[in-house]
Amino acid sequence: MNKMTTTAVVLLTATAIFTGCGKNAASPTPTPSLPSPSTTTAAPSPSPTASATASPTKSASPTPSPTPTANKGDAVQVVASPESITALVNKQFKLPDQYEPNDLVYPEVAFIFKEKIEKRMLRKEAATALEQLFEGAKKDNIELAGVSAYRSHATQKTLFDNYVKRDGEEKARTYSAVPGHSEHETGLAIDVSGSTGKCAAQDCFAGTPEAKWLDTNAATYGFIIRYPKGKQAITGYQYEPWHIRYVGTKVAKEIVSKGITMEEYYNAVPVAK
Numbered sequence: 001m002n003k004m005t006t007t008a009v010v011l012l013t014a015t016a017i018f019t020g021c022g023k024n025a026a027s028p029t030p031t032p033s034l035p036s037p038s039t040t041t042a043a044p045s046p047s048p049t050a051s052a053t054a055s056p057t058k059s060a061s062p063t064p065s066p067t068p069t070a071n072k073g074d075a076v077q078v079v080a081s082p083e084s085i086t087a088l089v090n091k092q093f094k095l096p097d098q099y100e101p102n103d104l105v106y107p108e109v110a111f112i113f114k115e116k117i118e119k120r121m122l123r124k125e126a127a128t129a130l131e132q133l134f135e136g137a138k139k140d141n142i143e144l145a146g147v148s149a150y151r152s153h154a155t156q157k158t159l160f161d162n163y164v165k166r167d168g169e170e171k172a173r174t175y176s177a178v179p180g181h182s183e184h185e186t187g188l189a190i191d192v193s194g195s196t197g198k199c200a201a202q203d204c205f206a207g208t209p210e211a212k213w214l215d216t217n218a219a220t221y222g223f224i225i226r227y228p229k230g231k232q233a234i235t236g237y238q239y240e241p242w243h244i245r246y247v248g249t250k251v252a253k254e255i256v257s258k259g260i261t262m263e264e265y266y267n268a269v270p271v272a273k
């Protein structure tokens with residue numbers, strides 16, 4: 001009798017895992033074999049993991065216990081230090097509901113629009129770094145423009161709801177963040193294009209001189225390409241060569257030199273509990 005029961009439980013559990021979040025098995029439970037991190041698991045220090053590291057990584061274990069790994073998106077944890085410039089915000093780590101950065105400013109760089117509005121803002125430190133990045137690009141004859149930077153929780157909600165209406169929630173989750181889970185809400189991330197705005201935040205930005213320049217140079221200014229190519233299973237997002245995230249030069253250089261993602265830097269993926 002119990003063989004059948006066990007099989008059923010296992011199947012149910014598996015189904016629940018694979019439908020957990022986004023269609024591409026992106027985040028929830030990928031403990032088993034991350035590409036490279038074993039060499040890089042040296043336990044970084046910065047912020048968010050404190051509470052996270054405690055969890056004992058029990059996911060893909062063979063025990064047929066009822067459903068502990070199957071609570072879909074409930075692996076979500078609230079970011080402990082949302083104001084940290086190295087705070088990890090992704091499909092598992094969300095910002096506290098009321099979080100709003102308190103040092104937003106307008107970086108003095110070109111944008112593809114003229115209005116002085118919310119999406120032109122970044123947190124002070126990131127804004128200064130962005131100004132330097134744009135200047136550095138200019139010296140290499142690369143003219144960049146901002147497309148979209150800070151987004152309030154309310155804006156992200158409107159945006160996401162519209163995507164869901166258009167494409168359905170499952171698809172929307174592969175390219176847009178659930179409110180509270182967007183890096184744009186940190187004031188530390190910005191989408192960047194060439195000065196004409198051509199291919200702004202679109203796949204055709206990949207391979208442009210601007211994208212190549214960013215890929216090579218962003219870390220010098222403390223930014224990383226947050227959703228690199230081939231890392232969707234780890235970051236939960238498609239390749240976005242235009243989305244850069246400020247983490248400070250030290251962390252940026254470490255992430256880039258190791259060819260890892262922010263998730264791997266924090267060894268956070270297995271934390272999906």
Ligand SMILES: [Zn+2]
Pocket residue numbers: 184189190191242243244
């Ligand atoms: Zn973005």
